[in-house]
Amino acid sequence: MSQPNAPVSERTPRSVLVTGGNRGIGLAVARAFADAGDRVAVTHRSGEPPAGFFGVRADVTDPASLDAAFAAVEAEQGPVEVLVANAGTTRDQLLMRMSDEEFDSVLDANLAGAWRVARRAVRGMVRAKRGRIIFMSSVVGLYGSPGQTNYAASKAGMIGLARSIARELGSRGITANVIAPGFIDTDMTRELPEATAADYKGRIPAGRFGEVADIAQAALFLADAGYVNGAVLPVDGGLGMGH
């Protein structure tokens, strides 16, 4: 972690865990760390783990499954040094029609889930006196989004979470930063109605959605960076600038 400019072949492999690493952004992030020579584990809630990765089944809303997943990862590749809290979900609905259950379930997965994995990961990081925590937030956490009061609140909450960890554990060699992706081409955005997608593209200075590789690149940067802490890194083609 202290050798950001070392050629890949000379780096000490880091123990990396990516939650929700079986598809989309999480899988791209996992692949990027593996390509950089790190030991990478992924959590998957459903299906099979992606080929070539140490996969552990976990639901971030279930603390017991997370604890078991961390224990398995620690036994396989050592304590987690880089945590990418990526698992996330949406249940969009207009505010007036949104049920308590729709609100609570998204907050539980996105915000409380990220908090749970961070709480479990810092045990080893505090002992090692080093660690990197990267939270996958969203441009809508600060920009807002109609029909996403639950999702936007959960993603905004991740910023307070990261910054509190940065203040609490920064002196222990641990950083906690946030990536705020804009619209990235994954299953999540493929669900958007065509008119909504076109409307957003019109507002993105880049004029297009991003690629999962754009987010992976940001995660690699934050894992290397030793003096970036509590930052929110937008990767959104300019959509949210001005935050």
Ligand code: NDP
């Ligand atoms: P996908 O919907 O493609 O993948 C979501 C991942 O999260 C899956 O691996 C899913 O597992 C996992 N997941 C969801 N809920 C849980 C849970 N309760 N426990 C464990 N794992 C869970 O999403 P993306 O790849 O697009 O998004 C990844 C992250 O990036 C999310 O946090 C999302 O909010 C954020 N983001 C995405 C943007 C985009 O444009 N795509 C924009 C901004 C932020 P399973 O396969 O089992 O469902």
